[in-house]
Amino acid sequence: MDLLGGTGGPVRIAGRELPRDELFGWASAVAAEIRGADAVAVIATASLETVVAVVGGLLAGVPVVPVPPDSGPAERAHILADSGASMLLADGGAKVSPSEPPLLPVDWLPRHGDGGNGGNGEVPADATALILYTSGTTGAPKGVLISRSAIAAGLDALAEAWAWTPGDVLVHGLPLFHVHGLVLGVLGPLRVGSPLVHTGRPKPELYAAAAQDDGGSLFFGVPTVWSRTAADPSTAEALRGARLLVSGSAPLPVPVFERLSALTGHRPVERYGMTETLITISARAEGDRRPGHVGTPLHGVRTRLAAEDGSAVPSDGETPGELHVRAPLLFKGYLNRPEATAKSFTPDGWFRTGDIATIGPDGWHRIVGRASTDLIKSGGYRIGAGEIENALLAHPAVREAAVVGTPHDDLGEQVTAYVVADGVGEKALIDFVAERLSVHKRPRVVHLVGSLPRNAMGKVVKTRLSEL
Ligand code: MLC
Numbered sequence: 001m002d003l004l005g006g007t008g009g010p011v012r013i014a015g016r017e018l019p020r021d022e023l024f025g026w027a028s029a030v031a032a033e034i035r036g037a038d039a040v041a042v043i044a045t046a047s048l049e050t051v052v053a054v055v056g057g058l059l060a061g062v063p064v065v066p067v068p069p070d071s072g073p074a075e076r077a078h079i080l081a082d083s084g085a086s087m088l089l090a091d092g093g094a095k096v097s098p099s100e101p102p103l104l105p106v107d108w109l110p111r112h113g114d115g116g117n118g119g120n121g122e123v124p125a126d127a128t129a130l131i132l133y134t135s136g137t138t139g140a141p142k143g144v145l146i147s148r149s150a151i152a153a154g155l156d157a158l159a160e161a162w163a164w165t166p167g168d169v170l171v172h173g174l175p176l177f178h179v180h181g182l183v184l185g186v187l188g189p190l191r192v193g194s195p196l197v198h199t200g201r202p203k204p205e206l207y208a209a210a211a212q213d214d215g216g217s218l219f220f221g222v223p224t225v226w227s228r229t230a231a232d233p234s235t236a237e238a239l240r241g242a243r244l245l246v247s248g249s250a251p252l253p254v255p256v257f258e259r260l261s262a263l264t265g266h267r268p269v270e271r272y273g274m275t276e277t278l279i280t281i282s283a284r285a286e287g288d289r290r291p292g293h294v295g296t297p298l299h300g301v302r303t304r305l306a307a308e309d310g311s312a313v314p315s316d317g318e319t320p321g322e323l324h325v326r327a328p329l330l331f332k333g334y335l336n337r338p339e340a341t342a343k344s345f346t347p348d349g350w351f352r353t354g355d356i357a358t359i360g361p362d363g364w365h366r367i368v369g370r371a372s373t374d375l376i377k378s379g380g381y382r383i384g385a386g387e388i389e390n391a392l393l394a395h396p397a398v399r400e401a402a403v404v405g406t407p408h409d410d411l412g413e414q415v416t417a418y419v420v421a422d423g424v425g426e427k428a429l430i431d432f433v434a435e436r437l438s439v440h441k442r443p444r445v446v447h448l449v450g451s452l453p454r455n456a457m458g459k460v461v462k463t464r465l466s467e468l
């Protein structure tokens with residue numbers, strides 16, 4: 001199965017551009033170096049090197065593990081050890097410690113290999129293409145195994161839903177280590193054939209410049225990007241000539257939808273997904289777009305709602321239930337965690353998203369919350385409370401810690417920590433976490449408290465933390 005098209009527009013990342021044939025030539029050189037490896041890790045900076053390394057992995061049929069470039073030592077060590085990556089792909093300037101897998105400097109490889117798409121048709125469709133690390137409610141992040149066939153099915157369903165063609169110019173600046181920025185935002189244009197303009201960072205003013213100077217037609221953003229755009233009228237105006245503005249990874253607030261529509265003349269297309277499922281639900285390019293709603297299931301996707309006891313919930317647009325999905329684009333499981341994988345499916349084979357939704361009689365879905373308070377969405381990043389609590393508890397002065405998401409105008413939710421500690425300040429604790437984990441996981445607010453509210457079993461009652 002050819003996952004990527006060998007022809008199509010150029011790829012530009014943070015101002016550096018490569019035509020498609022040179023990109024595949026360079027990636028073929030990577031593929032030649034890594035063929036046969038069990039898995040390779042990529043320090044996923046927003047750069048051409050990252051794209052070349054990921055494409056090289058796909059050409060060679062070697063699972064690629066993107067590592068957030070700012071992940072602190074604890075997070076990085078976990079990802080490298082858990083994934084079993086035998087090489088680290090990055091530019092030659094990357095710092096690699098002696099305990100880590102050896103560095104393959106991507107920028108030192110020849111940039112003109114054999115071109116073409118490297119004959120990736122020989123790799124089986126169910127082979128793992130990517131291992132994406134994502135937060136659970138407790139413990140360290142889990143590796144989500146994503147197959148080539150899931151990526152192909154997911155991207156084809158999106159191309160159909162959004163009428164995405166080689167004639168589009170895709171613009172975004174999202175990080176290249178998650179589904180949104182990497183699968184949709186890089187593999188998407190490589191499969192569809194459209195040029196990509198990656199702005200380096202997802203800043204509204206850079207999106208506006210790409211709309212005006214590069215003919216950007218299709219724009220991807222997390223809600224924080226769109227709310228920052230909506231707060232800046234002249235930047236928003238620059239997007240009037242676009243074809244489609246797409247929002248996802250977290251709920252798009254209704255006032256942001258309305259303001260963006262008024263300023264740009266485009267009602268944004270909202271879509272819903274997860275690392276484990278890729279994108280399953282979306283509004284369509286041709287059709288209705290409703291504020292507060294994420295659309296209808298994509299081609300090949302089935303959904304249902306279940307009550308806590310597992311019984312069916314009616315699609316009446318009002319009764320909430322946990323959203324279950326079935327689709328050819330689901331993940332293969334969590335790496336090395338068969339129990340977690342089994343727990344994430346119902347006995348009859350549906351994936352439990354953990355999101356609470358309603359479904360209208362017309363099939364329109366609304367996400368109304370999450371089943372667990374322990375998964376936080378901040379700026380579109382998924383952050384597990386348990387991972388932050390463990391990082392805080394590693395500080396010698398911290399005795400107890402509880403982390404929740406609290407509402408935040410810009411980020412949707414912000415990481416908020418309640419900590420029982422002796423002789424340490426809030427800022428020192430924020431910096432302590434930022435040094436160990438990716439900086440977006442740091443608490444934005446720390447409340448130092450005398451004790452945490454607990455139930456009779458001794459478990460922290462997170463719903464009572466705000467009373468402190
Ligand atoms: C701040 N900084 C610190 C620090 N405090 N550094 C060290 N120690 C501290 N204590 C620095 C950071 O390094 C960074 O520097 C800067 O401050 C701000 O960091 P930030 O908080 O990350 O930036 P911010 O502007 O607040 O981020 C907003 C954002 C970002 C929207 C740009 O949240 C983002 O990129 N979100 C996208 C998430 C995403 O792609 N999710 C998709 C998941 S897939 P510097 O130098 O870096 O500026 C998925 C599936 C689906 O969900 O449905 O799509």
Ligand code: AMP
Pocket residue numbers: 134178179247248249250251252270271272273274275276294353354355367370377380381382
């Ligand atoms: P991640 O695994 O990082 O992809 O995060 C997946 C989670 O993001 C989902 O379980 C949802 O909670 C949330 N999410 C993604 N898209 C949307 C959306 N359009 N509206 C509301 N929540 C969303």
